[in-house]
Amino acid sequence: MTTSLQCSVCTGPAFVEYKLEDLTLCRCRDCGHCFTDLESLDCLEQYKPDYFEEEHRNWFLHPDLALYGKLSRIIREHSPSASILDVGCGNGNFLRYLQYSGNGLCLTGIDMARNEQVPGIRYLQGDFFDARFDGQFDAVVNLAVIEHVPDVIAFTKRLHDLCVPGGLVITMTVDERSIIYAVSRTLNRTGYSRPLKRLYSKHHLNHFTGSSLKRLLERNGLDTIQVIRHNAPMAAVDIPETSALSSVILRTGVWVGFQLGQLTQRTMLQTIVSRKTAS
Numbered sequence: 001m002t003t004s005l006q007c008s009v010c011t012g013p014a015f016v017e018y019k020l021e022d023l024t025l026c027r028c029r030d031c032g033h034c035f036t037d038l039e040s041l042d043c044l045e046q047y048k049p050d051y052f053e054e055e056h057r058n059w060f061l062h063p064d065l066a067l068y069g070k071l072s073r074i075i076r077e078h079s080p081s082a083s084i085l086d087v088g089c090g091n092g093n094f095l096r097y098l099q100y101s102g103n104g105l106c107l108t109g110i111d112m113a114r115n116e117q118v119p120g121i122r123y124l125q126g127d128f129f130d131a132r133f134d135g136q137f138d139a140v141v142n143l144a145v146i147e148h149v150p151d152v153i154a155f156t157k158r159l160h161d162l163c164v165p166g167g168l169v170i171t172m173t174v175d176e177r178s179i180i181y182a183v184s185r186t187l188n189r190t191g192y193s194r195p196l197k198r199l200y201s202k203h204h205l206n207h208f209t210g211s212s213l214k215r216l217l218e219r220n221g222l223d224t225i226q227v228i229r230h231n232a233p234m235a236a237v238d239i240p241e242t243s244a245l246s247s248v249i250l251r252t253g254v255w256v257g258f259q260l261g262q263l264t265q266r267t268m269l270q271t272i273v274s275r276k277t278a279s
Helices: 057-061 065-078 093-100 152-161 179-189 194-199 210-218 244-264
Strands: 013-019 024-028 034-036 083-087 106-111 121-125 137-143 163-174 222-230 269-276
Touching: 065 093, 065 137, 065 163, 065 222, 065 269, 083 093, 093 106, 093 121, 152 163, 152 210, 152 222, 163 210, 179 194, 179 244, 210 222, 210 269
Parallel strands: 083 106, 083 137, 106 121, 137 163
Antiparallel strands: 013 024, 024 034, 163 269, 222 269
16 A cells, blocks of 8 residues: 555545556545546546547437436526536537527537537637636536546636636536445456446546545535436446447446436436535
8 A cells, every 4th residue: 555645636645445457546545535546547548539439429429418407407597698618518419408408698618629610609629727718607517527637626726717706617427436336346356347447447537426526626615506416328328349248237237226326316427516605
């Protein structure tokens, strides 16, 4: 065990929990957050346009419309004419949903990949940390982004700074306390490591629990006002290409894990709606 590692959420001391083939996973002694030791990676992920097709094709083909509907209502209740920034907007699914669901919103998205400009949505291509924006936004949204970010403290501070006082910051990510994660760790102890390697892959640098995500947001001026616990649509789940029987078994296992997660409030995904403290 090493004690020189610092937690990416609270900067507390951390120890090595798993050493996988291509990365080392660490856990904070104070807040329990799980994260990748960046020095264990050959290189950081480069999110080129083909990432969407090669790594998460089903995710982008089958967006979570139920979650989009909930977030649309929350944002419109907060401000019917809200200016919205979607950080890591991918192919723009959420922004297009907002555009089609009604008028009055001012929509901006930023991603490393390029999007074709469409009327009513302003797309920016580039690094979120370096990009220049015209001002602040009534709602800053990041869906399935923060788990990919090396410096989550700097990322959260940037979200905070781009949000107007009293505005909303909406963060969606995986939940390491979920049934799916727990089962993967149990199977790993029995010698079946594929699910654990899939969940703790090099693409995800941070594996938040509900408490570690809230701690990160609240330590950076973002008060939690609502927590949504949910799963991805089954059609959006990327199952590794193996034998037909193995694929059926894996998909069935994921479906069962999703159902148990709903019953126990230990779902695969979590979305926290935060409000920036009014100055």
